[in-house]
Amino acid sequence: MSLMQNEVYDITIVGAGPAGLFAGFYAGMRTAKTQIIESLDQVGGQVTTLYPEKTIYDVGGYAGIKGIDFISSLEKQVRLVDVEIKLSETVIDIFPEGDFYRIKTTEGETRTKAVILATGNGAFNPRRLAIDGLETIENKHLFYTLPKIETLVGKEVAVAGGGDSAIDIALMLEGVAKSVTIIHRRNEFRGMEHSVNQLLDSNVKVLTPYLINSVEKNHGQLSVGLKKVGEEVVEQYQYDDLIVNYGFISSNKVIKNWSLDVDQEHRMFVVNSLMQTNLKNVYAIGDGIEYDGKLRLIATAFGEGPMAVSQIMKALYPDKKGPLHSTAMFK
Numbered sequence: 001m002s003l004m005q006n007e008v009y010d011i012t013i014v015g016a017g018p019a020g021l022f023a024g025f026y027a028g029m030r031t032a033k034t035q036i037i038e039s040l041d042q043v044g045g046q047v048t049t050l051y052p053e054k055t056i057y058d059v060g061g062y063a064g065i066k067g068i069d070f071i072s073s074l075e076k077q078v079r080l081v082d083v084e085i086k087l088s089e090t091v092i093d094i095f096p097e098g099d100f101y102r103i104k105t106t107e108g109e110t111r112t113k114a115v116i117l118a119t120g121n122g123a124f125n126p127r128r129l130a131i132d133g134l135e136t137i138e139n140k141h142l143f144y145t146l147p148k149i150e151t152l153v154g155k156e157v158a159v160a161g162g163g164d165s166a167i168d169i170a171l172m173l174e175g176v177a178k179s180v181t182i183i184h185r186r187n188e189f190r191g192m193e194h195s196v197n198q199l200l201d202s203n204v205k206v207l208t209p210y211l212i213n214s215v216e217k218n219h220g221q222l223s224v225g226l227k228k229v230g231e232e233v234v235e236q237y238q239y240d241d242l243i244v245n246y247g248f249i250s251s252n253k254v255i256k257n258w259s260l261d262v263d264q265e266h267r268m269f270v271v272n273s274l275m276q277t278n279l280k281n282v283y284a285i286g287d288g289i290e291y292d293g294k295l296r297l298i299a300t301a302f303g304e305g306p307m308a309v310s311q312i313m314k315a316l317y318p319d320k321k322g323p324l325h326s327t328a329m330f331k
């Protein structure tokens with residue numbers, strides 16, 4: 001048995017979207033030994049992957065906040081407490097083992113006393129470039145999610161994609177990066193009209209209709225081979241970084257294969273008013289659950305997390321006092 005298998009957590013949270021992150025904070029605040037496991041290389045779930053540049057207005061306490069800033073604030077909050085966040089790791093199976101659950105991931109195995117499923121629509125994975133051998137430059141020069149903005153200052157950056165998110169990223173980098181180019185396989189962009197107009201009025205260089213044919217690292221830069229649609233000639237362009245935004249595939253396929261026999265309705269976990277599934281110490285919160293009157297909103301998920309954590313703490317540590325007010329916790 002590996003060291004990792006000996007590791008026993010009180011609570012394992014599957015998914016680091018808004019629901020999982022806030023539940024993680026709350027679990028940490030209640031001093032539960034907690035891990036959050038996320039298949040993507042970034043926290044934030046749908047907010048980070050689908051609308052980082054959009055403004056959210058209906059989360060209590062914010063009269064409008066950009067998705068990316070909202071997630072950054074949530075991440076700061078969870079870092080106030082002692083919780084392990086494991087990124088780029090997918091939970092591929094969960095099975096009961098006596099009083100514990102064994103969590104099998106793409107990286108190894110751990111054990112846990114309780115589970116909170118915060119899986120949203122399933123594990124997110126970016127649509128990748130169909131070119132072999134790019135692993136060595138992934139997350140260094142080639143990105144499928146927006147890296148930290150500071151790392152792009154003064155760089156020559158290319159963004160590939162034609163939807164709203166690709167346009168948002170290109171516009172956001174204008175004035176941050178040394179130069180920004182957007183590459184799209186069609187002449188028409190799929191983004192909203194006003195975003196497309198903003199793009200065409202900006203200093204972002206537009207390369208259409210081009211397909212990415214090759215990507216190679218050359219003298220510290222990326223040499224990107226672009227083929228004009230309908231033509232055979234490959235033109236070479238040099239960039240420091242390439243952000244590919246071809247969208248994300250969210251899949252419940254992995255979850256469907258879990259050994260865990262959790263009640264589901266229309267691929268959603270069925271929970272009661274305490275966020276409990278049909279299995280002992282297995283709870284579910286956020287977009288991936290179903291109960292009468294469920295709203296798929298961040299505000300709702302923020303209530304469900306503390307509910308699940310409190311129930312788990314009551315079951316695992318009946319003598320522990322709580323829930324405490326956070327005002328008594330931090331100086």
Ligand SMILES: Cc1cc2nc3c(=O)[nH]c(=O)nc-3n(C[C@H](O)[C@H](O)[C@H](O)COP(=O)(O)OP(=O)(O)OC[C@H]3O[C@@H](n4cnc5c(N)ncnc54)[C@H](O)[C@@H]3O)c2cc1C
Binds near residue numbers: 017119285286288296
């Ligand atoms: C365009 C758009 C705009 C929106 N605007 C608003 C808004 O204004 N206000 C609002 O309240 N809501 C809004 N929403 C909805 C909101 O984003 C969701 O309600 C919220 O993201 C749900 O959070 P979650 O944590 O439950 O799920 P998600 O955000 O979907 O996160 C789930 C996470 O779990 C991970 N995961 C799943 N399975 C596994 C696994 N097996 N192993 C490891 N990780 C796994 C996924 O990769 C993902 O990161 C919007 C949604 C969209 C698409």
